[in-house]
Amino acid sequence: MKILAVIPARGGSKSIPMKNVRPFNGHPLIAYSIAAASQSRNIDRTICSTDDQNIASIAEQYGSEIPFLRPADLADDDTRDFPVLVHALYELGKAGEEYDAVVHLRPTCPLRPEGLIDQAIEILKSRPEVDCVRSVSVPSENPFKMWQERNDLIEPFVASSIEEAYNAPRQSLPEVFWHNGLVDVIRTQCLLEKGSVTGNKIAPIFTHPSYRIDLDNEWQWQHAELWYARIPMSKVEIK
16 A cells, blocks of 8 residues: 655644644654654655644745745644545645545644554555545443533433443443544545545554643643653654
């Protein structure tokens, strides 16, 4: 299989301005995803899809290719992953490049277990019926215990055949998993023919919850830097 890695990094982050290139433990945040891609045995090409020239320059310094700048209408707050990935395939396709699968690496996930990307790719290779492989982990909260407001009252967010599931012990509830965003590997056919970033047959790759971090405010950022610096876990080598 010919594999393309795409690292989407728009310049218009609202919660933390220019989040994707803000220094994180000594390197721009995006550098960690670029380094992870470079250490994969299976990825043939790594590109950064961005609308921002500054991000493009920094990503290029750390080893990513920037074959195009993403148009502004694909860099809005509500832009989804699908059009960004398809745009990348289309732009490369104009130069005669075709890929069997896309590895989607979010720059806001600097922590990944060693070998995770290649393991996810191997799952896709070994299971031809699968449209996509997604990394998941056990969430801190179970959705069966979540509520939503309606007409000034609250009601269970998840309908369940379990009687009063929201009052049941956590151990008795169905096991659930959270899409943590560390890696997605998607067949190009799924993107271009099914019009989806997942398709309907999604294989999991399980990771420890400690690899998932949130970077939406200053407190989370500082906490994540401390976590990355002090907790023994796999780290990529950034050149």
